[in-house]
Amino acid sequence: MSKSEEIREKIMNIAKKNPKGISAKDITSAIPEISSAVLVTAINELLQQELFDLFSQGDSYVYRLKTTTSKQAVKGADNEEKVVYNLIDEAGNKGIWIRDIRIRSNLQNTQLTKVLKNLESKKVIKAVKCVNASKKKVYMLYNLEPDRSITGGAWYQDQDFESEFVDILNVQCLRFLHQRADKMKNNPRGPIVGRTQSYATAAEVQKYITDLGISKVQLDVEDVITILNTLVYDGKAESTVYPDGSKVYRAIESLIPPPGLVQIPCGVCPLIHKCCSTGLVTPQDCKYMNEWLE
Amino acid sequence: MSHQLGRVVSVILHRYFGEIVQQVGNDLFMYGSKPIGLIVKTTGLPRVKVIESLRTLLKFDLASFEPSTNEVIADYKLLPENVLLFIRYPRYLLQMKSKYGSAAELIVEELLQTANSTATVLLITVANKYKGDKDKNIELKILKDTFISLATAGYIQQAPVAVLKEGSELPTLEHVATIVPDLDLRTLQQAMTMNLNDIKDNVYWKVNYDRFHQDFRDEVMIKAVSRRIDENAGELMRHLLQQMYLASAAWAPESNPTPALELRDACRRGAAERPLLHQYVDQYLKVLEENGGGFVKRIGDASGGQYVVRAKHAAEQLVHTVLDHTVIERLGSKAARIFRLIRDKKYIEEDDIQKNAMLVNKECKELTYKLLEEHFISLQPMRKAASAGGLVKAVYLYHIKLNDVANTAQEMCYRSLHNIIKRGEHERKLHARLLDKQRRVRSIVHGMRMRGEPQQNIDDVEETLTPPELAVLQGVEKRLKQLSTAELELDRNLFLLKWYFMYPH
Numbered sequence: 001m002s003k004s005e006e007i008r009e010k011i012m013n014i015a016k017k018n019p020k021g022i023s024a025k026d027i028t029s030a031i032p033e034i035s036s037a038v039l040v041t042a043i044n045e046l047l048q049q050e051l052f053d054l055f056s057q058g059d060s061y062v063y064r065l066k067t068t069t070s071k072q073a074v075k076g077a078d079n080e081e082k083v084v085y086n087l088i089d090e091a092g093n094k095g096i097w098i099r100d101i102r103i104r105s106n107l108q109n110t111q112l113t114k115v116l117k118n119l120e121s122k123k124v125i126k127a128v129k130c131v132n133a134s135k136k137k138v139y140m141l142y143n144l145e146p147d148r149s150i151t152g153g154a155w156y157q158d159q160d161f162e163s164e165f166v167d168i169l170n171v172q173c174l175r176f177l178h179q180r181a182d183k184m185k186n187n188p189r190g191p192i193v194g195r196t197q198s199y200a201t202a203a204e205v206q207k208y209i210t211d212l213g214i215s216k217v218q219l220d221v222e223d224v225i226t227i228l229n230t231l232v233y234d235g236k237a238e239s240t241v242y243p244d245g246s247k248v249y250r251a252i253e254s255l256i257p258p259p260g261l262v263q264i265p266c267g268v269c270p271l272i273h274k275c276c277s278t279g280l281v282t283p284q285d286c287k288y289m290n291e292w293l294e
Numbered sequence: 295m296s297h298q299l300g301r302v303v304s305v306i307l308h309r310y311f312g313e314i315v316q317q318v319g320n321d322l323f324m325y326g327s328k329p330i331g332l333i334v335k336t337t338g339l340p341r342v343k344v345i346e347s348l349r350t351l352l353k354f355d356l357a358s359f360e361p362s363t364n365e366v367i368a369d370y371k372l373l374p375e376n377v378l379l380f381i382r383y384p385r386y387l388l389q390m391k392s393k394y395g396s397a398a399e400l401i402v403e404e405l406l407q408t409a410n411s412t413a414t415v416l417l418i419t420v421a422n423k424y425k426g427d428k429d430k431n432i433e434l435k436i437l438k439d440t441f442i443s444l445a446t447a448g449y450i451q452q453a454p455v456a457v458l459k460e461g462s463e464l465p466t467l468e469h470v471a472t473i474v475p476d477l478d479l480r481t482l483q484q485a486m487t488m489n490l491n492d493i494k495d496n497v498y499w500k501v502n503y504d505r506f507h508q509d510f511r512d513e514v515m516i517k518a519v520s521r522r523i524d525e526n527a528g529e530l531m532r533h534l535l536q537q538m539y540l541a542s543a544a545w546a547p548e549s550n551p552t553p554a555l556e557l558r559d560a561c562r563r564g565a566a567e568r569p570l571l572h573q574y575v576d577q578y579l580k581v582l583e584e585n586g587g588g589f590v591k592r593i594g595d596a597s598g599g600q601y602v603v604r605a606k607h608a609a610e611q612l613v614h615t616v617l618d619h620t621v622i623e624r625l626g627s628k629a630a631r632i633f634r635l636i637r638d639k640k641y642i643e644e645d646d647i648q649k650n651a652m653l654v655n656k657e658c659k660e661l662t663y664k665l666l667e668e669h670f671i672s673l674q675p676m677r678k679a680a681s682a683g684g685l686v687k688a689v690y691l692y693h694i695k696l697n698d699v700a701n702t703a704q705e706m707c708y709r710s711l712h713n714i715i716k717r718g719e720h721e722r723k724l725h726a727r728l729l730d731k732q733r734r735v736r737s738i739v740h741g742m743r744m745r746g747e748p749q750q751n752i753d754d755v756e757e758t759l760t761p762p763e764l765a766v767l768q769g770v771e772k773r774l775k776q777l778s779t780a781e782l783e784l785d786r787n788l789f790l791l792k793w794y795f796m797y798p799h
Contacts, residue, residue: 260787
């Protein structure tokens, strides 16, 4: 082993101990015998081998050991590609927006698109459409599963919200809660026992839904909770929290039957604000009222 | 005091009192309060007619008067809220019938028709009216007893007395405390034979609407609790309300605390009918507090727990339910989901609505804007203080102003009520000839039956109504019945809203 190799090995060891990066001072304090000229050549070699990343921190430079995986993935790539690749890698499964890549890599727009295209064709990265903003594309490594905030979770199929699916689940959850709700009424063991029996936890509902087999995708408890919450907003269920912190749901009836206003055509009439004593829309020749009275 | 209210009041006055009173009523509604002279001028009616109309209005408590600026003449003012009560009359009668039997119903009916009357005249008129009616079995004694129990329960009260104060030319109406009368059966029987004008009784009575409204309110609350939990909880709510009347003002936003001990006593008395309630009173109280829509709240632990009835909160809850139903029917259940979501979160941004409501973005936006357009929700822009950058982003928060929305709903009720009444009038006008004919045939047949004429002749008369005519009449009757049911239902709806508006917000 030559002397320069020995020094490089030493520097590598120091860097491995400090994953946050090391400065030239750290090296000199660890290897006091090293001269600055030797250190500079050693570091230059290491940088050339792409074992280190170089960062500037205040006045001094900080060297950080690169992770081995990222090094392997882009064999035969030029410098720009590597920079872009690293940025995308850092973003993980949340992905990174093209504008952010441009700002952080300092690359020209045209050059960047070229690089991205290259990487994409090599199947190293992929572009994923974001559900929140249909035109926003984010890039992430090819082998990663996009995050929930990007795909929208179980409710999205190719960036489209599946409202029918949600509706079906909504109905099924309600049916499950209804099966239990009657236990509250006149329960011979007292109302509190009855109430407990009429409650269902989200996990129970999830099990019921899974057993039904209506969903192709696997639904988490979290997903079922979102569905159950829509039931609460529909006024068909109420929720409470158990002492252990889990949420429970119960089907309820509305406090009053449909009031008088909506039992007559006027309550649901789209023209109610245009209805007058004279003119084209009058109660005397109202078509809706005619139908209702027949 | 809205335009829609004016329209409803106008058609109701027309239906019950005819065109002249309607004109005077309209005039008063439009101008607030004014003296007779001005009413004559603007309506163009003869002075005598105006005075007569005002007399009717005052008698039925549909108008009030107060001294004008010069203290010599009176200014008259319409009380539109009282006019609306006409729609509620059938409900009052039903309430009486189910609670006190048909004698009470007849008394209240007569009293409602005459607006006010002395006890003697009232009872004698009712007794005379149904003297020959054997099905109802109305005796003077039953009538007298019912009258006294009604007065004790507060369903009827003494009418205010006109008092002429010193230094004033105009009398003022002063409310007097109701003293339950001690009616003598023998004097009543004697009075039966006398002329009504000779009867010396100067204590006048009238119906106490407020007492009825308390009953209606209780009924609504009990029913709501029964729907939410079960009948036993409803029964417990009834006990709570009864206790509330003992200690608090009837319409108090929050009642004085009721100790659970007394409730337990009440449940023990009803143990035979509701064993479950008796067995699990404490549990029911807990469930009622936690799941009963917040009608009841526990506020202390003294004497086994102290409970209050939160009438104001209950009214709010019920108005919310009314609005929910209205939104469901008008814009669909998805809009209702958004509506309730906004209520739940109090203030919410558009993006958050989409996330929580689980709807397609486009649909969600559309429904939100529809709700905004129909005034069910409001928008509150929150502008950040001018920042250095040119881009000042504003946050738009959706929220519900319950008072405003309830007002919108009330306006819709007024409008619908007006439409229903107007439509009923229209139906009657269209078939006026037939209805008139039917009435005549019926009275002729009735007369013939009384005289005992042969069946052959009666049939002949009845056959003047041809089968097609009968079919039309049947249709009209069915429609009119449907319309009057709708009126009653609308009134129930209005009752909830009025109850809500009773408390300051």
